[in-house]
Every structure is written in structure tokens, then in C-alpha cells.
Amino acid sequence: MNFKRQSFREENLIKMAMRGDLESFNQLVLRYQDVAYHHACTILKDIATAEDATQDSFFRAFQSMAGFRGGSFRAWILKIVTNSAYDALRRLKRRPIESLLPDDDYSGEIESPAWHADPTVSVEKIVEQAEFLTYLSQLLAELPEVDHAVLTLIDMYEFDYAEAAQILNVPTGTVKSRLARARLQMSSKLGEAKKYVVL
Numbered sequence: 585m586n587f588k589r590q591s592f593r594e595e596n597l598i599k600m601a602m603r604g605d606l607e608s609f610n611q612l613v614l615r616y617q618d619v620a621y622h623h624a625c626t627i628l629k630d631i632a633t634a635e636d637a638t639q640d641s642f643f644r645a646f647q648s649m650a651g652f653r654g655g656s657f658r659a660w661i662l663k664i665v666t667n668s669a670y671d672a673l674r675r676l677k678r679r680p681i682e683s684l685l686p687d688d689d690y691s692g693e694i695e696s697p698a699w700h701a702d703p704t705v706s707v708e709k710i711v712e713q714a715e716f717l718t719y720l721s722q723l724l725a726e727l728p729e730v731d732h733a734v735l736t737l738i739d740m741y742e743f744d745y746a747e748a749a750q751i752l753n754v755p756t757g758t759v760k761s762r763l764a765r766a767r768l769q770m771s772s773k774l775g776e777a778k779k780y781v782v783l
Contacts, residue, residue: 626736627669641668659747723773731766
């Protein structure tokens with residue numbers, strides 16, 4: 585399916601969802617649930633709370649569909665996720681920092697979750713990648729919250745500046761300056777780590 589056709593299909597789903605069609609809205613949820621959940625994880629750093637915030641966000645989105653004014657639906661959804669996640673943070677008395685990697689059935693961290701696995705890569709390489717991802721998520725968690733959010737939106741989710749500005753409810757110039765600062769901090773952290781850590 586080419587981009588224009590996919591975009592046209594999404595526009596139709598949005599129009600139908602705006603008229604209250606739950607099945608059309610569910611199709612939109614399927615498209616964006618992963619990025620919504622990972623964005624909530626980025627803010628909350630807690631898997632269970634992120635799941636709740638994501639569900640709450642889609643519930644809020646369905647209730648607000650009639651008020652959707654056009655533009656990027658993906659950015660609109662993530663703005664709702666951002667608000668839900670910050671609401672959840674305000675409700676928490678403390679903010680535990682956990683790895684973004686999922687837990688197994690025994691509450692232990694899975695070293696190579698399914699979405700990172702590549703059947704053509706050796707076990708050693710998978711373990712190295714998992715260790716690096718864990719380390720990278722720790723470095724990201726050390727960034728100030730506002731820098732962490734903008735770096736994730738643009739460098740991981742590939743949003744453009746305007747979409748990120750809409751999601752974070754800040755001017756585009758602020759997004760650019762925060763991104764530059766976040767990239768500089770990450771570069772510095774990775775440079776420092778090379779002195780002590782063999783990746």
C-alpha cells in the first residue's frame with residue numbers, strides 16, 4: 585500500500601471515528617498503540633503506569649474525536665498521551681526509574697525482547713545489543729525530562745519539529761533548542777562512557 589493510499593484510508597477512518605464509529609477508531613488505535621505506549625514509557629519509566637496511561641489516552645481520544653481539528657492524527661494522539669502521562673506523574677508520590685525493557689513472567693528483565701530479536705544475528709550479538717539498549721536507556725533516563733521527551737520524539741519516533749511542538753505544547757524554536765541540548769548531553773555521556781565501558 586503506497587503512502588497516498590494509506591493516508592487516504594487513515595483520513596476515512598478518522599472521519600468515521602469522528603462520527604462515533606468504534607471499529608474505525610479501533611483501527612486507528614492498532615496503528616498507533618505501540619508508539620503511544622513507548623512514549624508513555626519514556627515519560628513515566630514504569631511499565632504498568634504507562635499501560636494505564638496509554639489506555640486512558642485512547643479512551644480520552646475517542647471521547648474527544650468529534651473535536652479533532654485536522655492535521656497530524658499521530659501528533660494529536662501523542663499530545664493526549666503526553667497529558668495523560670503527566671497526569672499520572674502528578675498522582676505518583678515518587679517516580680521509580682526502571683528499564684524500558686519488558687519483564688518476563690517472573691518479574692525479571694528480558695535481555696532480548698522479541699521486537700529486538702533478529703534471527704540472522706548471533707546470540708552473542710543479541711546479548712550485546714540488549715546490554716547496550718539497557719545502558720542507553722539508563723543514559724536517557726539521566727537527561728532532564730524535557731530533553732528526554734524531545735530527543736525520543738524526534739530521534740526515535742521520527743516526528744518532525746512541528747509535530748513534536750504540538751505534542752509537547754511548546755514553540756518549534758523551543759523544540760529545536762531542547763533537541764540540540766539533548767543531543768549534546770547524550771554525545772557527552774557516550775563519550776565519557778567510552779573511557780570506562782567496553783560496549
